[in-house]
Amino acid sequence: MAIEKKAPELMNYSLFCGGCGHGVLLRLICECLEEYGLDKKTIAAIGVGCSCHLKSGISIDLIQSPHGRAAAVATGIRRAEPDKFVFTYQGDGDAYNIGIAETLNAAYRNENICVFTVNNGNFG
Known part of the structure; x- marks a missing residue:
């Protein structure tokens, strides 16, 4: 018997x-947010390039950050809204080329954010 899993409501x-x-x-993020009950208390900081299409694919609060600055924007959001789950969604060029300083410094400061980086093969 086949088991059919329904699509996440956030998607x-x-x-x-x-x-x-x-x-x-995108689907995995939506499934996890719903499973852990974070769908109403999540804010995402998204990068530029292909990752900016996240805004059409998910029903949560989000902000599009300047190129390479999603980790810095997410840090500001998290400090202003400490009760929210904050994550970044960036491509590899956004996070690891122009945004390497922001990404690494957020890690050095042990910021309480989650960083999703997608290597889609378009950069370098």
Whole structure:
């Protein structure tokens, strides 16, 4: 007997290209947010490039950050809203090239944010 798993309620249509890891990660994030009851208390800081399509695919509060600055924006959100679950959603170029200082310094400071980085093969 086949078991059918229903799509997460947080998930909307996706503008990500078929075969790219973005769509898979979007679904996993939605499933986890719903499973842990974080769907109403989550804020995301998203990067530029392909990752900016997250705004069409998920029904949560989010802000699009300047190129490479999602970790810095997420740090500010988390400090202003300490009761929220805050995560970044960035591509590899955004997080590890232009944004490497923000990404590493958030880790050095042990900021209470979650950083999702997708290597979709488009950068370098």
